[in-house]
Amino acid sequence: MRISKTLLLPLLLTALAPRGAAAAAGPWASNPESRVRLITPWQVAPRASGTGELRLGLHFKLAPGWHVYWKNSGDAGFPPVVVFGKTAGLQSTELLWPAPQRFELRGGLVAFGYETEVVYPVRAMLTTVPGDRLHLSADVDYLVCEVECVPYRYTLTAEQPLGDAPVPDPETAPLVDAWWKRLPVAAGSLPGVTTSGVLQPGNASVTAPSLEVTVRGVHPAPGASPGLFLEAHDTFDAGRPEARTTEDGLVFRVPLKPHEVGKPLPKETVFAWTVTGLGGLTPPLEAKRTVPLGTAPAAPGPVGTPAAGFAVLVRPVPGTLLAVAATLAALWLWGLLGAPASGTGREALGFAAAAALFVTLWGLSRQVSFVGIAWIELLLLAMALCAWLRRRVALDQAARRPALSFLLALGLAACAAAAPWLAHLNRLT
Amino acid sequence: MSRLHSAPATLLLLAGLALSSLPAHATGAVGEAAPAFSLKGVDGKTYSLADFKGKAVVLEWVNPNCPFSDRHAREHTMSDLHKKYGQVVWLGINSTAAGHQDFLKPADYQAYNTKNGIVYPTLYDETGKVGHLYDAKTTPHMFIVDPHGKIVYNGAIDDDPSGRKAKAERVNFVDGGLTAELAGKQLDPAATKPYGCSVKY
Numbered sequence: 001m002r003i004s005k006t007l008l009l010p011l012l013l014t015a016l017a018p019r020g021a022a023a024a025a026g027p028w029a030s031n032p033e034s035r036v037r038l039i040t041p042w043q044v045a046p047r048a049s050g051t052g053e054l055r056l057g058l059h060f061k062l063a064p065g066w067h068v069y070w071k072n073s074g075d076a077g078f079p080p081v082v083v084f085g086k087t088a089g090l091q092s093t094e095l096l097w098p099a100p101q102r103f104e105l106r107g108g109l110v111a112f113g114y115e116t117e118v119v120y121p122v123r124a125m126l127t128t129v130p131g132d133r134l135h136l137s138a139d140v141d142y143l144v145c146e147v148e149c150v151p152y153r154y155t156l157t158a159e160q161p162l163g164d165a166p167v168p169d170p171e172t173a174p175l176v177d178a179w180w181k182r183l184p185v186a187a188g189s190l191p192g193v194t195t196s197g198v199l200q201p202g203n204a205s206v207t208a209p210s211l212e213v214t215v216r217g218v219h220p221a222p223g224a225s226p227g228l229f230l231e232a233h234d235t236f237d238a239g240r241p242e243a244r245t246t247e248d249g250l251v252f253r254v255p256l257k258p259h260e261v262g263k264p265l266p267k268e269t270v271f272a273w274t275v276t277g278l279g280g281l282t283p284p285l286e287a288k289r290t291v292p293l294g295t296a297p298a299a300p301g302p303v304g305t306p307a308a309g310f311a312v313l314v315r316p317v318p319g320t321l322l323a324v325a326a327t328l329a330a331l332w333l334w335g336l337l338g339a340p341a342s343g344t345g346r347e348a349l350g351f352a353a354a355a356a357l358f359v360t361l362w363g364l365s366r367q368v369s370f371v372g373i374a375w376i377e378l379l380l381l382a383m384a385l386c387a388w389l390r391r392r393v394a395l396d397q398a399a400r401r402p403a404l405s406f407l408l409a410l411g412l413a414a415c416a417a418a419a420p421w422l423a424h425l426n427r428l429t
Numbered sequence: 430m431s432r433l434h435s436a437p438a439t440l441l442l443l444a445g446l447a448l449s450s451l452p453a454h455a456t457g458a459v460g461e462a463a464p465a466f467s468l469k470g471v472d473g474k475t476y477s478l479a480d481f482k483g484k485a486v487v488l489e490w491v492n493p494n495c496p497f498s499d500r501h502a503r504e505h506t507m508s509d510l511h512k513k514y515g516q517v518v519w520l521g522i523n524s525t526a527a528g529h530q531d532f533l534k535p536a537d538y539q540a541y542n543t544k545n546g547i548v549y550p551t552l553y554d555e556t557g558k559v560g561h562l563y564d565a566k567t568t569p570h571m572f573i574v575d576p577h578g579k580i581v582y583n584g585a586i587d588d589d590p591s592g593r594k595a596k597a598e599r600v601n602f603v604d605g606g607l608t609a610e611l612a613g614k615q616l617d618p619a620a621t622k623p624y625g626c627s628v629k630y
Contacts, residue, residue: 078590109628261460
């Protein structure tokens, strides 16, 4: 069997590593929901002369369904807090945050974090370390949640041998490296990529102000699901971002809820964000920008949804007025065969239905985005078309009427089901 | 025939009415009027916010099965403040859904409160309606309502999510807020990020 040079060198170095080399990872602290330890990528780390960087990792393995948190935990929870103990040669440490994922919680709440396994990279800066070992110790507080949440606190340790001939650890080095690669990169560091934001005031249909984040120079791969994660802000809570593609990149709109009402929006404010899911070889991006107050509210639709195009049509029109128009049109068509033989009964029924729908759509227009309203209107129009067809068919092909009645009822049911779902989907919470 | 035709319209009407009953957009933001509510307590009595008009009211979203709420109960964080500010009304609100594993029946709840020295009313909001009106997100999540019925604080109980600090070292936002409120001063901060378990709607 032939062993390549690339494999031979690490094997030899591993075999020659000094005793205690297995201490590239500290012992696990375990509980039913999670395990956590300190790791380094080295069996023998390079001895620093002067100031040098040592990459560490806070390594979690999580039971199925459980998660730990990003630096903005979302609506609940809190991110891990790591305090390294003072030790000779350890100058400073910085906990870093890989791009997170989004978790949907009960009641429309959301959390941002990681499941299954995560290594939080830690950048340690070393000065000259006396002796041949770095004694690492860190107090870690973290919260792990599924349906329930359980806080834990451990003191984690690791012994890092130092030497002039560094030896990477075959287990932890790839792990640390992989998670360092999942750290977002500064948007400005990628050629041709820029990002900026505008704070948009609300309007009659989108009552909340919003943050519009533009990312230029990125082109999400087919099937990619771009995501935007905002860091916590002193003045606003952030809602669910909606994304749309443009010719030169992406635009996200995030509804914002001011912590205090009655105060004018700031002329400018600082937001920090991370963009994920760009697909291909594009890494997650991060940026911190001073965002000016804009003047024209925008309402982009989600990437790739059929409603996105429709939203463009309704954007200049207040959603409520369009909803009323669509409702009246639908009911007028429906009223052609709307039912009770007596004219008075039919009109009363029509008025009642129109009033109920008007109230409904007006209410929804306060919570649902333009896209949501567009979906409702499309469903209404589809129902009206169905009713019209039903009437036409009634004149000559009575046999098909039950099928059309079924379609009509199906449309109604879809409308009834879609509306609260959209309302939930578009909540600012 | 006419009955057949009226069925979809009736369905439409019912759907419309059901949808129109969706709650208005929730905010619970500082500066807004505190949404009115009337809820049954674990003691079987009914409590309404309107009953306490003219008094400052603290609303504490709570879930004894949440480790954060439980820690504060064991440390008497809330009950000590309740004693300290005797002129302030303190209401615990539990928005845990009735079918959720965290839901506590009245007898169990009263036993828990007694064990932890909690003497202020704790109210059931098992439909989550009031929680959504206030946009309550975590347990604990704290609100201070001034005597005029306006929300003047929304956020965390203190600055120590992990509970690492000694009690005396924590910045208790509700303590500071009540002191300012009773002195007629502006609360600072008036809003913070609440921490804890998510409300089990």
